[in-house]
Amino acid sequence: MAYAIHPAAADGHTMNLHRLDLVSLSLFNLIVRSGSISKGAALANLAVGAASKRISDLEATVGSSLLERHSRGVTPTVAGQALYRHAQRILSDVDQLTAELSDYASGMVGIVRLWANTSAITQFLPADIAAFANANPGIRIELEEQNSSEIVLALFNGRADLGIFADRTPAMGLFQTKYREDRLVLVAPRDHPLAARRSVRFEEALEYEFVSLSKGTSLAERLQVEAEALGRPLKLRIRVRSFDAMCQMVAAGMGIAVLPSLAVHALVRSLHLRQIALPDAWAHRELLIGLRDPNAVPRHVRPLLDHLCGAHAV
Structure with missing residues (x-):
């Protein structure tokens, strides 16, 4: 299998790297990763002489040295680093293509x-x-x-x-x-001042510290926007990356949180937390x-x- 690659040469003309074979690209990738031509050759199941010949052919094709040889092995030149980046992407694409074609061959639609x-x-x-x-x-x-x-x-x-x-x-x-639709609720420890309430407006909850998802998530952005609309600061104690982590932090007393009711129902029960309804219109998503x-x-x-x-x- 071969790729046709057409990079621009230094003189401004297009260099035609036609039929650049995948075996050589894979070998070059292994050599750079291992820092050794002999180790790369062994990983590719090639003789050292055959591997050296393939690298020499690659260098002749691109018109530039790709590897710097030294006593401890080899390191890529600037041109070699560029080829290494592209080789990784090409080989990854080939792996994905192989997997997809295998699926189709086995009846995958x-x-x-x-x-x-x-x-x-x-x-x-x-x-x-x-x-x-x-x-x-x-x-x-x-x-x-x-x-x-x-x-x-x-x-x-x-x-x-x-x-x-x-x-x-x-x-x-x-x-x-x-x-689908979901409903956001307030989650609090059972000993929290709001825990005995069946319903709490978001404005009231802003008196307390919050556990939130990471910046950029739709839920974190929604809380920030609603707090700003009320002219109140959102007192963020900590940000984490999952609903599970949020509930764990709430259970540890790090604050209260706003979460989708169905998503955390099991966690709330296992961690002995309280779900409290939010009557605010935006809590219905x-x-x-x-x-x-x-x-x-x-x-x-x-x-x-x-x-x-x-x-x-x-």
Whole structure:
């Protein structure tokens, strides 16, 4: 297998690196990683002489030295560093291509890249995806958990086929349709002053310190915006990266938190915490499915989209 690569030469003309073979790229990658031609050759199951010949051919092709030889082994030159970066990406692409073609050879119809936020993954997607997979064994779902803003970006640049993110996430230019609804609640230790309340307005809760998700998450942004709208500071004690960690911090007395009710129901019970209703309108959220063009959904993506939307196709 060979790649056709056309980098610009130093004189401004295009250099044609045609038929740059993957064996040589893989060998070069192993040599740089191990810092030795002999070690790289051994890892590639090649004789040292054959490996040296391949590296010499590579250097002749690019018109530049790729490795600096010294008593302790080799290190890449500036040109070698550039080739190493590109070689890693090319070899990674080939590995992914091999995996996909293997799937297709075994009867796989297609792969759907689904990105979703933590709320969707912890509350709804496991059951939805399991039901879909049982009914559609030929379609594989690659699920990635990300912040809502990262999901929108991935949809725009084509890294994701479908995305599930929270409402209020800036997503102009994307088609959006409702996936599910969830309810945000206040979570507090049982000995907290608010623990005996059945309902607490967010404005009242701002008197106390908070545990929050990392910056950039839709939930963290929502709390900040609502606190600013009330003209009150959000007293952040600590930021963590998961609902689990947030509940652990609340249980340790580090503050109170706002979390999706269904996502933390089991954690609240196991850690002996209290869920308190938030009557504020913004505490009722929608999780949205986003995609770039509803009129150009690939055939293997459409069944999952229809499944997630229920009985309603886009």
